[in-house]
Structures are given as C-alpha cells and as structure tokens.
Amino acid sequence: MKKTVFLVDDDIDLVEQNTMVLEEQGYSVVSAYTAQAALKKLEDIKPDILVLDVMMEHRTAGFVLARELGRKYPELPVIILSGDPDKISWLGESEDAWDQVVKFLDKPIKPDKLAKEIQKVITQ
C-alpha cells in the first residue's frame, strides 16, 4: 500500500515541487498551507509521516503545531523544515513536545533530498 506523506508548508510552489517528486516515487501526498488547516485535515486522514515548515501564518506557527501534534498524535513522525539558523533556541523551549520530531532539516532542501530523508524515516 502507498505510504502517505503530509506536507504542511505555506509556500504553494514548494508544496507543488515536493508533491511532484514524492508522487513520482510512489507516495501518496496530502498537503495543507496553514497549521490550522493541517489540524483539520488530520481529523480525516492518517498520514505515515508529516513534513512541517516552521514559519507559516506567523514566525513559529509550525512550532506551535508540532506541540499540538505531540498531544494529539504522538505516534506520527514529524520532519521539521526551517530556514531559521536559530532553531535550537526555540527547540529548547519545549523539549517534551519534540519526541516525535525525528529530523530537523535546513531549508531550502531539494525535493529529491527530502524524498530520501522521508524514505529513511519510513523504512526505520
């Protein structure tokens, strides 16, 4: 069965590019452009992995969403994408919410590289 990747990013073009490449590699891809919409979608779907951008509706929208995911979907592996070199400072703010964050990747990341990282997490 196809594995489902949930992409949450406010940049529609990055979502488009990652979707193209991931679909080509046999994944089923779902996406949301805001943290709020992502939470709503999660009521209906059960992805195998979630890829989350940090800076969306506001500077740390992804971070806030990750906390919420930690409470609601503790089994869902999350990859966080961030262009913020200062990520460690806010990573430390809420360590307990980060058990499910399996990877922290710097933005920009090429779709092929992201696909490889996703593959690694899913086969683990």
Place this chain on the structure above:
Amino acid sequence: MTVNIDKCRVLVVDDEPEMCKGVQKILRNFDVFVQDASSRVTYEVDTATSKNEFFEAFTSKNYDLILLDYKMPEVSGLELLEYIVAQKKNTLVIMITAYATFETAVESTKLGAYDFLAKPFTPDEIRNAVKKATNHFVLTRRAQEFEEQRKKLRFQFISVLSHELKAPLNAVEGYLDILDNRFNNISPEDFHMMVNRSKIRIEGMRKLIFDLLDLTRIESGEKKRKLENVDIKQMAQFSADLFAEDAAKRNISIELDIERAGEFCVDKSELEIIFNNLISNAIKYNRDNGRVKVKIKSYGNKLRIIVADTGIGISESDKSRLFKEFSRIKNEKTIHILGSGLGLSTINKIAKLYNGNIKVKSKPDVGTAFVVTLFA
C-alpha cells in the same frame, strides 16, 4: 506623561564608617527627577570601609555610582578608580577627598572620574553632586536602551526580509532543479506550469523590492517631497486603469465615485502608492465576479479615500496586525495570493505625513473597506 522609576545603586567607599553612614542617611530618602527622561530616581546605598569590602561589593553587584575616598589606608583611591574604569561597567565615580587640590582633581578626571567632591561637604553638596551624576547616568541608560531596541528591531526586520526574499528564490530554484533533472519526463503542461509559476514568483520578488524601497524612502525622509495641487480624479482613474486588466481577468468591476474629488495638495508619488496599493489589494483579495468601489471626496483641507471590495474580508484578530511591516494574513483563502506585506504599512506611514490615518472596516466573506484620510 508616564514617569519611569529608576533605581540608582550607589556604593560609598571610605575607611571612616561614620562617613559612609552619613552619606547613606543623606541619600536614603532622597530622590531626583530627571526631566529629559521623565524618570524618578531613588537610591540604594551600600558601603565599603576597606579594600576587601570594596571588592566583595563591586564584584557582586553592578553599581551605577561610586563615591570613592581619595585616600584609603590599604589602597589609594586612584588605584581603585583605575580598576573600576577598567572593568567597563559604566559606573560613574565621584572622588571624595580632604586634600582637594587642582592636581588631584585633574589626575582623577584623567583616570576617568566623573566628578570631584571636597571634604568636608554639606548634605546639599553631596545631593547636588549625586543629582548631577544621576542625570548623566539616566540619560546614558536611556540612550543604551534605545540603541538596544533599535538593533533588535533592525534584526527582526532584516530576518523577516531575508525570509521573504529567500522564499521566491527557493521556489524558482526548485522548479529549475526539477526541469533540469527530469527534462525528458516532463509533460508540456507541467513545463508551462513551472515556467509560469517561476515568472510569477520573480515578479512577486520584484514587487517586494519596489515596495521596500517605497517604504524606506518614506521612512527615512531621504526623498524630497514635492507638494503640489494634484487632480485627484485623474490620478484615481489612472490607477484604476492600471489594474483594469487584472480585474477583468476575474470579472471584477471597478466603480469610481470621484465626482466630489477636486484638486488637493499632495505629493503625487505618495498618493500613487496609496491608490495603487488599495486598488490592487481590493482586486487580489476579492472574489471572482466581485466589485471594487473607489469613493473619493475632498473638502477644504481634507481628502478622504475609501476603497471597498466584496472579498474574503479580515477577521477581528487579524485587523490589529494589518498595518505592521511584512504582516500578511495567511490562511487557506489567501495562500494563493502574492503580496509583499508592506503596502498597508507604507500607506499608514504616508497618512501620518499628512496628519491623517488609515482605518479598516471588514466582515469575513462579505468584504473590506479601507478609509484613508489626509489633511493638506
């Protein structure tokens, strides 16, 4: 007027305990009002009667002011002064001495003392010396706080700006990568989509750069303003024409109610920024087949511009951050709309140049009206 409360931490260093206690007593109920910083300053006074007590106190606390005896038995006051200055803690030092000569005053000042007080002194003399030092330290503290705040704001601005500039680059680079790596497997539709999206993102980036220039030009006051009588009707019409094609693509009508708009004294380029931003927003955030209404009225020294749309509207919570720089309302309805997030903040700044303002009325899914008022 808000009055700030500042505490001045004072250390009195003198081998005579009576002297220390005396100063402590004088400053205990003393306070100073620093007019320029609208700050009321009270004093917290510690004492040290030996070299050891001095080092213990000085290393455990940051003092704003030290009253330092020139002649101590174990160590000279000047040595301590040199040490204090070398620590660069921004501590002001008033030297106190019974051997007040011109030479000692010059020597102390050379080494970095702020002031000099001759023993014996009256309570008023010490209060005056402390008051003078207080004015200096409070104004320095304010300037430092202001500078820190300025640096922080600049950092925030630059980090958001770099994020906004990186986003389109990443998007275009991503498409180029896909085109490069999969050239033989791409359908003509996908090819066109990717080229088109790249062009749109580049255009968005260009708009951001132009908006940024407008904003900084207005903010810095670098651009010479040219206030002249301008035909408002003609300018509104020109701006509406500029966006007519964008509107027509989505079957949005632009209605101009500008009969009561006459001539008005403004800077043309500033008014152009207002019209262009408001009208293009009203189209971008509108629904298909929607309407944009531009109503302008000038009377006396007042010009009122209303641009209303039948678009997606703005929630109450989003309204408060609408006029901040780079503030874009991001939700599922706006995600496909490109914008720099600088337009409204620029209009807000322009309106202030005319002692005016910009206000917003909005209902989600019904529409939004921006009202700009300018005074000539």
